[in-house]
Amino acid sequence: MAVVVVLGASTSSTYHSSAGVGSAVSLAAKKKVAKEDKVAKEDKCTAGRGNCNATQCCAGPGLQCYQQNELYAQCRESCIGDAPDPTHWDGNKWTCKELGTRAEGEPVCGHPGDDCTKSQCCADPGMQCYEKVKGWATCKAECIPEAPDMTDIDGEFWSCNELGERTPSTQGWVAEQCSVNWDNCVETMCCKNAGEQCYLSNVGFGECMPVGTCSNNNAGDGSQWNCDAVGHPTPNAVSRGGMVPDWALDKCGKINEGCQKSKCCLGMDIACYSKNDDWAMCMQSCEAGKHKDDNNSDWSCNQVGPRSYGLATKGFPSLYCFSVIRVDGYEKGILQASSDRQAGIFACDDFDILTADAQTTVGDVTTLQFQGAEIVTSIDGTAGNTDMFVHAWTAVIDNGKWLNHAFICKVDPDAVFIPDRVRTHVHHYVGENIDVINCMIGDMIYGALEVFSYEAIHQWAMRKGECNAPNVFGEDKYMTQCMDTLGVTRVHDVAIVGDQLCQTFSSCGNGNNAAYHPFKDVASWTQCMDEAVGTGA
Numbered sequence: 001m002a003v004v005v006v007l008g009a010s011t012s013s014t015y016h017s018s019a020g021v022g023s024a025v026s027l028a029a030k031k032k033v034a035k036e037d038k039v040a041k042e043d044k045c046t047a048g049r050g051n052c053n054a055t056q057c058c059a060g061p062g063l064q065c066y067q068q069n070e071l072y073a074q075c076r077e078s079c080i081g082d083a084p085d086p087t088h089w090d091g092n093k094w095t096c097k098e099l100g101t102r103a104e105g106e107p108v109c110g111h112p113g114d115d116c117t118k119s120q121c122c123a124d125p126g127m128q129c130y131e132k133v134k135g136w137a138t139c140k141a142e143c144i145p146e147a148p149d150m151t152d153i154d155g156e157f158w159s160c161n162e163l164g165e166r167t168p169s170t171q172g173w174v175a176e177q178c179s180v181n182w183d184n185c186v187e188t189m190c191c192k193n194a195g196e197q198c199y200l201s202n203v204g205f206g207e208c209m210p211v212g213t214c215s216n217n218n219a220g221d222g223s224q225w226n227c228d229a230v231g232h233p234t235p236n237a238v239s240r241g242g243m244v245p246d247w248a249l250d251k252c253g254k255i256n257e258g259c260q261k262s263k264c265c266l267g268m269d270i271a272c273y274s275k276n277d278d279w280a281m282c283m284q285s286c287e288a289g290k291h292k293d294d295n296n297s298d299w300s301c302n303q304v305g306p307r308s309y310g311l312a313t314k315g316f317p318s319l320y321c322f323s324v325i326r327v328d329g330y331e332k333g334i335l336q337a338s339s340d341r342q343a344g345i346f347a348c349d350d351f352d353i354l355t356a357d358a359q360t361t362v363g364d365v366t367t368l369q370f371q372g373a374e375i376v377t378s379i380d381g382t383a384g385n386t387d388m389f390v391h392a393w394t395a396v397i398d399n400g401k402w403l404n405h406a407f408i409c410k411v412d413p414d415a416v417f418i419p420d421r422v423r424t425h426v427h428h429y430v431g432e433n434i435d436v437i438n439c440m441i442g443d444m445i446y447g448a449l450e451v452f453s454y455e456a457i458h459q460w461a462m463r464k465g466e467c468n469a470p471n472v473f474g475e476d477k478y479m480t481q482c483m484d485t486l487g488v489t490r491v492h493d494v495a496i497v498g499d500q501l502c503q504t505f506s507s508c509g510n511g512n513n514a515a516y517h518p519f520k521d522v523a524s525w526t527q528c529m530d531e532a533v534g535t536g537a
Contacts, residue, residue: 061105241309
C-alpha cells in the first residue's frame with residue numbers, strides 16, 4: 001500500500017523518487033525469481049557420478065554433462081573421446097557428446113593443501129577430504145586419527161573425519177584391458193601401469209611411458225617420435241609422503257624406538273604400533289599376539305600413527321645413492337669433482353662410495369669396503385661382474401642406510417647425475433614395488449643409472465638366493481632378470497638417462513634426462529655437468 005500511495009503523488013520530485021523505488025522492487029523481485037529458478041534447476045541437476053543423460057545439467061560448478069553412451073552420461077570437467085577412462089567402473093569408450101550446457105563457475109574440488117571443508121570433494125584420483133580440526137580439512141591419501149601428519153607444518157593431531165566421498169582412482173579392468181611395456185597402445189588407448197600414458201610414435205603405433213617423459217628421440221635409433229598423448233593417463237598411485245618437516249626430525253622416533261607420545265616415526269615404510277596403553281614402538285609391521293622378542297608379552301598392534309615414506313631432507317622422494325669405484329684410476333677424480341660441487345650422489349639424501357678389497361677417501365668421505373671378485377668376459381663381450389656387484393649390493397644392505405629411503409640408485413662414476421630429476425621421474429611410485437627399465441636395447445636396466453624402489457631392494461635383500469647369478473652376466477643384466485624373478489613391476493622410462501651405449505643420448509642439454517653417460521675424464525664430465533645444470537630442473 002505504501003508503494004501505491006507514493007506512486008500516486010502529484011509532485012514531479014515525488015514521482016521520480018517513487019518510480020525509483022518501484023523499479024528497485026521490480027528488480028529485486030526479478031532477481032528473487034531468477035534465484036529461485038536457479039535453485040530449482042540445481043535441485044534437479046545431477047550430482048556426483050549420477051547419470052545426467054536425462055537431466056542434461058550438472059549440480060557442481062564448472063562441470064559439463066558428457067555422454068559415455070546412449071545409456072549413461074556423467075558430469076565431468078573434461079572428456080577424451082573414443083577412449084576408456086581408467087577411473088570409470090567399466091572399460092567402455094566414451095563418445096564425449098556434450099549434453100546441455102556447462103554449469104557456471106569454476107570447479108571447486110580441492111587439491112592437497114587446499115581447504116576442502118566446503119566442497120567436501122577432491123580433484124585428484126584416490127584422494128579423500130579429511131578434517132584436521134573443525135573448520136579446516138584437506139585432501140590426502142590416508143589419515144590416522146589422533147596422530148600427526150608427517151607433511152604438516154606442525155605436529156598437531158588430526159581428527160581425520162571424512163568429508164564427502166573418496167575420488168575414484170584406477171579400476172580393476174585396467175590390469176586386464178590396457179597395454180604395458182612395449183605393447184602398441186593405439187588400439188587400447190590406455191596403460192596398465194600407474195602414472196603412464198600412451199604416446200604416439202607415428203599414426204599407427206604408440207607405447208606406454210611415464211607421463212611427460214616422451215622424447216622425440218625416444219626410440220634411440222635416430223627416428224623421431226610424434227609424442228602426442230593418446231587417451232587418458234592412468235592415475236598415479238596416490239601421492240604419499242613429502243619433505244620431512246623440522247618438527248618431525250626433533251619429535252618422531254626411529255625404527256625400534258618408542259613413539260607412544262609422538263605417534264610418528266622417521267624412515268621408510270614404518271609406522272607407530274601400540275603394545276598397550278602405555279607403550280608403542282616404530283616398526284615396519286606388527287602382528288597381534290605374543291611377541292617372543294618381548295618376553296612373550298601380548299601386543300595389540302594397533303597402528304596409532306601415520307606410515308612414513310622416506311627420510312626426505314634434500315628433496316622428495318628421498319634417495320639413497322651409491323657408486324662403486326676403483327681405488328686407482330680416473331673414477332676417483334670424477335667423484336672428487338662431483339664432491340667439490342656437492343652434485344651427483346652427494347646431492348642425494350644419503351649416499352655411499354664403495355671400493356673392493358681396500359679403502360680410500362673422496363673429499364672427507366671414506367669408502368665402504370666390500371669383498372671383490374674376478375671380472376670375466378660376459379656373454380655379450382663386456383665385463384662379466386655379477387659376483388662383484390652382488391658383493392657390493394650385500395655391503396649396501398648390511399650398511400643399512402638404504403632402509404630410510406624411498407628409492408635406491410646405483411650410479412656409475414663416469415655418469416653425470418642429477419638426483420632432482422630422478423625424483424621428478426619416480427615420485428608417483430613412492431611405496432610401490434618397481435624398478436626402472438631404461439633401455440630398449442635388450443629391454444633391460446642399463447648400469448649407468450639403476451633405479452629401484454625401497455620395496456624392490458627389500459625383496460632382493462630377503463630373496464636374492466632365488467635369482468640366477470652367473471658371473472658371465474653384466475651386473476645390470478643380472479639385476480634386470482633378478483627383479484623379474486622377484487616379481488618387481490617394470491616401469492619403462494628410457495628418458496631417465498641419456499646413454500650413448502643405449503643410443504638414447506642426445507646432448508647434455510636434454511633437461512628430461514637424470515643422467516648422461518659415459519664421461520671418462522674430469523674435463524668432459526665437467527663440461528657435460530655445466531651444460532646439464534644450465535637446462536633447469
